[in-house]
Amino acid sequence: MCEHHESMSRRSLLRTGAAVAAIGLYGALGAGTAGAAPVAGGAGACGAPADDPHFASRVGAVQRMSVAAAVETSYNGWSVGTPASAIGVANYVVPGTSISIPVRSDVATVLIHLADRFNREVxxxxxxxxxxxxxxxxxxxxxxxxxxxxxxxxxxxxxxxPNGAKGSFTSSQVSAIRNILSFFGDVIYWGGDYRGTTDEMHFEIDVAPGDSRLKSVVAAIGDRTLSGTRVTLRSLANNKFVCADNGGASELIANRGVAQAWEQFMMINRGGSAVALRSMANNMYVCADNGGASPLIANRSSVLGWETFDLIRNSNGTVSLRSWANGKFVCAEYGGALSLRANRDVAQTWEQFQMQTV
Structure with a gap:
């Protein structure tokens, strides 16, 4: 891994905003293996020459920020640190793959969404x-x-x-990359745009902590990620798929080894982290019935509070659902032996699910 910035004329290094401050963003699409330490990369290393005047001026700005904030930063203004956990780095799984990438939690939503689109579109x-x-x-x-x-x-x-290679992508792939970059605007910079030595594998955050454009991109990702996507939910309690049993007439329960229609749900984005689940068994929305006091069941034709859940991304790549009906996490009761119910204050194993797109 490497990055050549021999003259990055399109952008200034530091955007408006203060120094190192957490934005508190969700990791876009889930984090990697539970308890696993973020792994450092190792695919080569390089960087811009110190005598490049344009690059040197940017580095000077970063160094002044570092002194003022009493922390050391990378050249985009974000604090560096080891161990990785000290700066909030965790392993995040790219959807639809078994590949996890260690990135900072503040920018995981953006970088993992970029990797996801690269995987699907490039x-x-x-x-x-x-x-x-x-x-x-x-x-x-x-x-x-x-x-x-x-x-x-x-x-x-x-x-x-590889670093230094030019034209390693086809023209159609470059067009796909440009389309992806247009969504991120100034927030992402591509190493293929470096002047002189290029680094076409490389993508980086190009705004400083606290920049409003980063928050805007995260909000835009929340508006488009998963909405209208069919998903399955496999309970970590027993490794079984959640099913709208009896064609949706019975309560939801994690009891199926194979995901067919009754085990599939349409994910509908409600803004931010809020989602609704429409069962493919009967096209009805999943409801935390009786204000969350009763088990989940797919029996509603419209979405209000009881049919809305916060989709929480856990550090082990799973998701949890927190009901708007009562603020409780959905649980596969008794290790999955009983129906799903929103009755837990904390998301542990029974309240975690592996979500996959269909």
């Missing part, structure tokens, strides 16, 4: 060629920290698009 991600956090300085300019050291950069398919 080319499939390759195992062993995807990198994130790596605590190191730029090799070609050791006076500055790499953006990987702050958990704000990722490298995708590094062997297919």
């Amino acid at each position: 080319e499939g991600l390759r195992s062993g060629q995807v990198w994130g956090y790596d605590y190191r300085r730029n090799v070609n300019n050791p006076s500055v920290w790499s953006n990987h050291a702050s958990g704000t950069a990722i490298d995708l398919n590094s062997a297919l698009h």
Whole structure:
């Protein structure tokens, strides 16, 4: 992994906003294996030469910020640190793959959504060629920290698009990348746009902490991620799929080994983290009936409070559902032996589900 910034004329290094401050964003699409330490990358290392005047001016701004804030930052203004957990880095799984990327939680929503779209729209991600956090300085300019050291950069398919290679993507792939980048605006910078030596595998956060554009992109991702997507939910309690049993006439229960129509739900985004689930068994919405006092059942034709849930992304790649009916987490009771019910204050194993798109 690497990044060459020999003259990044499109953007200034530091955007408006203060120094290092957490934004408190959700990780976009779930984090990696529970308890696993974020793994550092290792696919090569390089950086911009120190004598590049444009780059040097940006580095100077970052160094002044670092002194003022009494912290060290990467050249995009985000604090660096080790161990990874000290700056909020965790392993986040790219949807539809088994690949996890260690990135900073503040920007995980953005970077994992980018990786997801790259995987679906540009080319499939390759195992062993995807990198994130790596605590190191730029090799070609050791006076500055790499953006990987702050958990704000990722490298995708590094062997297919090695550092310094030009034209490693086809013209149609470049068009797809441009389309993805247009969604992120100034928030993401692509290493393929570096002047001089390019780094086409590399994508990085290009705004400072607290920048309003980052928050806007996160909100936009929430508006489009999953909405109208068919999903399955496999309970961590017993590894069974959640089913709208008896064609939706019975309560939801995690008791199926195979996901067919009764085990599929249409995810409807309600804004932010709020979602509704429409069962494919009967096209009715899942409801935490009786204000959450009764088990979940797909028996409503419209969405109000009892049919709305906060989709919570857990650090182990699972999701939890918190009912708007009573503010409780949905639980696969008695290890999945009983119907789902929104009755837990904390999301532990019985309240966690592996969500997959169909």
